Amino acid sequence: MALWVDKYRPAQLNDLSYHSDLTDRFREIVSTDDFPHLLVYGPNGAGKSTRVRCILKELYGAGAGRLRLETRGFTTASGKKLEIQTISSNYHIELTPGDVGVHDRIIVQEVIKQMAQTHQLNEKAQKGFKVVVLREVDSLTRDAQHALRRTMEAYSGNCRLILVCESLSRVLDPLRSRCMMLRVPAPTDAEVFCDAR
Template sequence: MALWADKYQPKALDKFVLHKGIADNLKKLVATGDCPHTLFYGPPGAGKRTLVMALLREIYGPGAEKIRVETRPWTIELPTRKLELELTTVSSNYHVELSPGDVGGSNDRYVVQEIIKDLAKNRPLDVATGNKGFKVLVLNEVDRLSREAQQSLRRTMEKYSAGCRLVMTCANISKVMDPVRSRCLCVRVAAPSSEVVQEQLYAVARKEALQVCRVQQCPLREDQAVAPADWEAYIAEIAGDIMAEQSAKKLYQVRGKLYELLANCIPPELLLRTLLLELLKKLDDEIKARPRATPDPRADITELAARYEHRLQEGQKPIFHIEAFVAQFMSRYKNWQLTAFG
């Protein structure tokens, strides 16, 4: 059974309700045969990728939806060495989608160069779809690319523009270099208002039975709590483990659970922020139960999480920074307990 988020999202540009103005303009652009490099920017969950997939369908037809997921090894010849790495891509006969920021460090620039060259050499030959003989490279989270990668991207955009078009997404456009932005059609995808979200939820609720809520309580109540997603409940469980015991053994167990979440495509920044909120909830309860306890550790822990969230943007392996945050939290929480209650 398809997830409702996938089941009810628009598949074509003329089906958009929320971003109808953007979709109509993109449809007109494709109709004129003009398909420039494009940069969609806006907060997570605003609908950037949905617009990208609808745009691909408008250019290439239903064939763009026949996708495959591949983890492909790349061997890139550098002046002084060979760079070997693996990268997961989502692709069809007409496009390739990837997140080069996952490579980390300065290696992402070589990945961008190599994939664009590979795309330019293998153009789609099916002119019956109305395409102009170019493939599309979808780059997610270009704001996470290193400065070197963005400089390389600017040059390759110009060199291979005849055989390759770039469609990029990002959350923070200020982290994308001006030379890259100036070569793109920049499309702002705003987050929906609470009223619009509520309206869409009602529309889905009228068509579905809301089975989980019905199992919890039937008939439904206006103040009925919404069941958390599985990954949210799992993070709450991890927070409970951290608060229950602060030891090397427990840290090792927590690391395994963090790996599980990352392997299931939970974004590391979201994981860290949700874990912080769960830990703060438990600290709140503990402080309320012992009001005389001093000092208050909440501000210190929030600052700690902000520091490691920043390191996530600069580092290569998210697990290193999230685990380091957990280890620091355990150490500080244990010291706080000894100071406050010892």
């Protein structure tokens, strides 16, 4: 049984009812042939994750909505075993690398490398890249953020990143400069009231 918030969560960009200018901007980005790395930021509860899922559905169709919850295992150079929960489809993967603490660099590098090395096109063969969604990038260690920058450059041909965070100030400048930054403001009380009716 699905939670109420998940059951009524907008699934497509057309379903989003507030910040229409931002929705139009997302629609423009999805329709371009050169989809950029994105950095989506804003306060908790503003709808960042919902908008990211809508973008994925717009990019890949219904297949992006068939989600799997998985636990992935990784091993550090010292032999320590790490596990992280991921949500994925055939076209993308979502995770919070900060969940493994100071070993977040390993997770960032390995997940992006794995996604980039498995070439999977959507049913319509329109997009030749997969998407890695990294949540809470503002809580990544500096080491992980530097590794993320290098990994982004190495695999940008067949892997795009959507970085999600609350505080833009805790994301390193070299990382920000490689992404299109999009601010998702919190909805106003009036927008929430209208949407609830």
